[in-house]
Amino acid sequence: MTDTFDDIIAAARPVIAAAPVCDALDEHGLHHQILPPSIRPVDDGTVLFGPARTGGYKVISGFVEGIYDLEMALVDDLKPGEVCVMATGGNTDIGPWGELLSTRARHLEAAGFLTDGAARDVVAIRAMGFPVFTAALSPADTQYRGMMVEKDVPITIGGVSIAPGDVLVGDVDGVVVVPRAQALAVLSTAMTKITGERRMRADLEAGMSLAEAFRKHGLL
Incomplete structure (x- = not known):
């Protein structure tokens, strides 16, 4: 052992x-x-594996100055092998992830991203091979829809608690939390x-x- x-x-x-x-x-x-089966990999060949770093969102309606500050702070602080997890409460109108965040996370050698919200820039994400698991695909940005309000705290996705440091394992079969x-x-x-x-x-x-x-x- x-x-x-x-x-x-x-x-x-x-x-x-x-x-x-x-x-x-x-x-x-x-x-x-087991996380909800609606959360799927953008690329079926990718595997998600590593300890979680977490963020939680709230719904907004209208323009918010500095809306991306906490989101950027979480992504910029990712360590090699960590999985970024952004919980929207299952609200797929909120799309916190795309090509540019994937590019930064991959540079930092993060192990992937997961959300119960939406993601975009699918073609670019597939081309770079970065593991992204999402409940929906949407072109929508978070501005006017949702804002990260907490970072590195326990969150819940589909009734499953995810605390910072819990290990996520995901592939085309689905995602589990250890x-x-x-x-x-x-x-x-x-x-x-x-x-x-x-x-x-x-x-x-x-x-x-x-x-x-x-x-x-x-x-x-």
């Missing part, structure tokens, strides 16, 4: 996937950590499952029956 949080993140990054992490969460009694306090144990379990699945798949490809492979590996 890997000893530190940073070690398990580094070891898991090349092979991590949402499904085995979801199974590992279940094994540890954490059954309500509480930071349980991250080392859950990700270690997930890594064991990923290794076991590879061995079971090899047996199935060699002709072993599903029932026999299940008896041998205990996986499905």
Whole structure:
């Protein structure tokens, strides 16, 4: 078993996937950590993985001076491997993310972005390969619609709490949230499952029956 949080993140990054992490969460009694299935990757080939940095929005109607200040402060402070998470309360009229923020986050070696709001500039984001997960696509800017009012605080998306430092794992299957306090144990379990699945798949490809492979590996 890997000893530190940073070690398990580094070891898991090349092979991590949402499904085995979801199974590992279940094994540890954490059954309500799946974000709404409406939150999808802009590019199905990208993987979201890393500790969260969070921001929360409120609805506005009209022009607000300095509306982007807190949003820019969060993005400019992203550290390598972190995932920027902006919660709009599920309001897809609010579109906090696009090409320019992706460009800055990628330069800072952030691990991706997620919102229950909207994102835009899809063609550019796909071209740069930056992981962006969003509940909607829209050309709308946040001005006149929504404003970030809190940074680095616990937020909620689809009934799932996300605190700064919680680990997000997302791919085309969906997104799960691993509480930071349980991250080392859950990700270690997930890594064991990923290794076991590879061995079971090899047996199935060699002709072993599903029932026999299940008896041998205990996986499905």
